[in-house]
Amino acid sequence: MSNKTVIPFGPQHPVLPEPIHLDLVLEDEKVVQAVPQLGFIHRGLEKIVEKRDYLHFVYVAERICGICSFGHSLGYSQAVEGLMGVEVPERAEYLRDIWQELSRIHSHLLWLGLLADGFGYENLFQQAWRLREIVLNIFEKTTGGRVILSVCNIGGVNRDIDNDELRAICDDLDKLLDGYKPITETFLDDASVHSRLDGVGYLSKEEAEDLSLVGPFGRASGLDNDIRSIGMGAYGKLAAFEPQLSNIGDGYARTEVRINEVVQSVQIIKELVSKIPDGPVYNKPKGNPPEGRFLTRVEQPRGEAVYYVKGNGSKFLERFRVRTPTSQNLAGLLKILQGCDYADVPLNILTIDPCISCTER
Amino acid sequence: MDNTEQIYKEIDASSILSTIHAYHDEGWRFAQLCGSTIEGGVEVLYTLEKGPVVENVLVNLPNDAEIPSISKIYPASFVFENELQDLFGIKVNGISVDYEGHMYKLSVPSPMNPKSQARVEFAKRAQAADQPEAEAQADTQAEAQAADQPDEAQAVSQPEAEASAVPAGQAGGETDEQ
Numbered sequence: 001m002s003n004k005t006v007i008p009f010g011p012q013h014p015v016l017p018e019p020i021h022l023d024l025v026l027e028d029e030k031v032v033q034a035v036p037q038l039g040f041i042h043r044g045l046e047k048i049v050e051k052r053d054y055l056h057f058v059y060v061a062e063r064i065c066g067i068c069s070f071g072h073s074l075g076y077s078q079a080v081e082g083l084m085g086v087e088v089p090e091r092a093e094y095l096r097d098i099w100q101e102l103s104r105i106h107s108h109l110l111w112l113g114l115l116a117d118g119f120g121y122e123n124l125f126q127q128a129w130r131l132r133e134i135v136l137n138i139f140e141k142t143t144g145g146r147v148i149l150s151v152c153n154i155g156g157v158n159r160d161i162d163n164d165e166l167r168a169i170c171d172d173l174d175k176l177l178d179g180y181k182p183i184t185e186t187f188l189d190d191a192s193v194h195s196r197l198d199g200v201g202y203l204s205k206e207e208a209e210d211l212s213l214v215g216p217f218g219r220a221s222g223l224d225n226d227i228r229s230i231g232m233g234a235y236g237k238l239a240a241f242e243p244q245l246s247n248i249g250d251g252y253a254r255t256e257v258r259i260n261e262v263v264q265s266v267q268i269i270k271e272l273v274s275k276i277p278d279g280p281v282y283n284k285p286k287g288n289p290p291e292g293r294f295l296t297r298v299e300q301p302r303g304e305a306v307y308y309v310k311g312n313g314s315k316f317l318e319r320f321r322v323r324t325p326t327s328q329n330l331a332g333l334l335k336i337l338q339g340c341d342y343a344d345v346p347l348n349i350l351t352i353d354p355c356i357s358c359t360e361r
Numbered sequence: 362m363d364n365t366e367q368i369y370k371e372i373d374a375s376s377i378l379s380t381i382h383a384y385h386d387e388g389w390r391f392a393q394l395c396g397s398t399i400e401g402g403v404e405v406l407y408t409l410e411k412g413p414v415v416e417n418v419l420v421n422l423p424n425d426a427e428i429p430s431i432s433k434i435y436p437a438s439f440v441f442e443n444e445l446q447d448l449f450g451i452k453v454n455g456i457s458v459d460y461e462g463h464m465y466k467l468s469v470p471s472p473m474n475p476k477s478q479a480r481v482e483f484a485k486r487a488q489a490a491d492q493p494e495a496e497a498q499a500d501t502q503a504e505a506q507a508a509d510q511p512d513e514a515q516a517v518s519q520p521e522a523e524a525s526a527v528p529a530g531q532a533g534g535e536t537d538e539q
């Protein structure tokens with residue numbers, strides 16, 4: 001019988017941009033159990049809603065996380081709009097989804113870079129992040145910010161993008177795709193990458209369903225969980241939307257799904273730009289949120305996020321709740337860590353694309 | 362705007378497990394679990410989803426109530442159940458990974474529910490600990506008031522302070538020499 005060893009992993013580790021700690025119980029080189037420790041960056045942002053005007057809180061919601069910042073402001077705005085019955089102008093819905101898809105591209109490119117760095121391909125890491133700069137430059141041109149955009153608001157968006165600028169964005173994205181193709185070939189066809197990712201962290205479709213996985217983590221196991229399919233906002237105006245799925249269920253499949261989603265996002269942006277109507281972009285909400293509840297969902301780069309608001313008739317909301325993709329996927333992470341080799345732990349953690357700031361809020 | 366129909370069903374705490382089991386057996390996915398403070402207790406909201414449809418199950422609980430964990434049915438719920446314990450003081454029994462109220466590092470127990478027993482006791486302890494400090498503060502205020510009085514009071518207190526400082530310094534020096 002072999003002895004069990006407990007090895008602490010994190011909160012500071014090269015593959016972890018944010019702090020999470022795992023106690024790994026090992027039997028020889030195999031992980032038999034992983035116990036996470038959270039709470040390093042819990043900020044209690046949900047509680048602040050009780051003391052901030054509902055119109056101001058959109059900027060707090062946006063600061064939950066630096067990567068999916070736009071999605072959080074979109075989710076909060078969508079929830080309050082639902083509670084108050086505010087109609088969002090059609091052009092604003094298109095612009096929101098264009099920014100959301102740009103956020104997905106930048107988030108996936110950031111993750112691809114981290115993955116390349118995780119298995120020692122530093123040049124590939126820099127190539128991915130170089131391409132991500134194109135998206136950040138688009139953010140800067142259209143909103144003035146590169147990380148916190150402060151552009152989504154309750155009732156629409158704060159800034160319009162004129163049609164010439166929208167066409168210029170499509171040209172920039174074409175350039176991005178030109179540079180993207182060679183790096184995807186390395187990610188998908190390189191023998192060393194295959195040997196590092198094939199079979200790592202396998203989950204079947206049934207397991208993914210049981211664990212209620214969200215985002216590319218679930219879609220890589222064949223679970224159709226993409227909220228964009230239900231056609232909320234401008235997504236409903238797309239000619240067709242097919243979620244990117246894979247039936248392989250391992251680390252390679254998660255990479256493939258995200259790589260395909262970047263190309264799909266570029267196509268979605270181009271279609272939205274070709275269909276965007278003219279008109280206003282902001283419909284100022286009147287009065288305070290009424291008494292009641294509203295729950296909405298947004299497909300963030302890491303998966304579905306749930307936003308819930310509860311109003312009491314005053315300008316302060318009684319409760320704001322955000323269920324982020326990583327907090328939902330933690331059970332899946334613990335599952336894939338069980339039985340894996342110790343050397344695969346960093347890659348297993350990376351392949352779920354964890355965001356701890358979101359998880360702890 | 363999101364036009365998803367908002368469905369909220371209220372149930373008793375005793376039927377949490379059977380209700381959630383029924384949803385699971387019908388193929389619903391777990392979406393979220395959260396608490397909210399209400400008059401006289403905590404309201405727990407379970408959200409389940411099936412494609413475009415979302416249903417919410419509401420359970421009203423008194424403060425410091427105990428409920429069973431659903432993490433055996435939906436493993437993803439363990440984070441949210443621990444959060445419910447930490448932030449609202451609701452005891453959730455049988456969580457698959459139970460931090461027993463220590464998932465987050467909190468300076469105040471159940472910060473989202475000021476009426477929970479742990480929080481009330483914490484407030485009482487803090488008040489008791491503050492009491493001597495409050496008395497000391499009252500003394501300081503009295504001294505400050507005395508200091509604001511006619512010059513005689515200052516004239517007396519300053520030499521006293523100097524006198525007490527000098528022997529302390531001398532004593533230190535003597536100790537070093539020894």
